[in-house]
Amino acid sequence: MRIWIARPEPGATRTALRLTGLGHDPLVAPVLAMVATDDAMPVGPFDAVLVTSANAVAALAAWAARQDGVAVPVFCVGSRTAWAAREAGLPQVRNARGDAAALARLVQGTLPAGGRLLHLAGADRKAEPAASLIAAGYAVTVHVAYAMNAVPRLPIPVAQALGDTGGRALHAALHYSRRSAETALALAISAGCGGAFRALTHYCLSADVAAPLVAAGSITHFVAAQPSEESILARLSALT
Structure with a gap:
């Protein structure tokens, strides 16, 4: 076929x-073709990073390299994104094995409410997982790391x-x-x-x-x- x-x-x-x-x-x-935004990353500290696409891993790796050796947990939406994060040398990678809703549930089951989260996202993003996490009491900062151009x-x-x-x-x-x-x-x-x-x-x-x-x-x-x-x-x- x-x-x-x-x-x-x-x-x-x-x-x-x-x-x-x-x-x-x-x-x-x-x-669609990916284009990195190269926008300045938000200033932390953050308790964890959320990644909903492997396209954001390059920005994640660059950000992690500037954390003075502090390993911040990385929560990934699925296996492909988690694999890319590990390949980039990130040590604390957790895999939600699903969609954005599953990612939000994994964070809530792992980190206490009130934590500061950095979501590395694309320009064309959905409300989740940020909406559920904000409603649950987390502080979520969204950084647009890339755009997908038609x-x-x-x-x-x-x-x-x-x-x-x-x-x-x-x-x-x-x-x-x-x-x-x-x-x-x-x-x-x-x-x-x-x-x-x-x-x-x-x-x-x-x-x-x-x-x-x-x-x-x-x-x-x-x-x-x-x-x-x-x-x-x-x-x-x-x-x-």
Whole structure:
């Protein structure tokens, strides 16, 4: 099955390698590109750092290097982010193994209320986990470490594949964020490929990711049982 991977790099290439291993034909064509903000980091001290994307790990590592050897606990939303944090040399990494709500629960079960938390986030962020933690009595400072910029037009290989009725036609698309799914949809419509895009089988990390596709009439979609790549790949493995 030929599958469009719309997620940003470097994750897109990693996912492509795994899909190839499952016998699928991946088409790597991200619709978002990460740009670091390089804004000045907030002044601490902080009792812990929250990271909701591996994209923020570079900023986290730079910040940790300036802490004079003080190891601050790092709470990560999922396994990929936790792995990236450990690879960057962070010693106290905790993995929520879920979504932003799971991250908020992990913090509340680990740290007493009233603690000062630094959330390294993207420019396009959701209310959680900060909203739940603030309501529970924590002081949360949000620092925008990066932005995800949309590409200006539908990647040419995707437009060609959506218009192909032969052996190189697309069968499915993977979506790992709501922003990525929304952007892929908008670009396909702008390129005159909206109908072909909606006809694909869309594999989504969560119901929130799938929401804009469902609203646009994409009937055939799969929502991962857990918000993880493993859940999506398990489904795709069963189709080979």
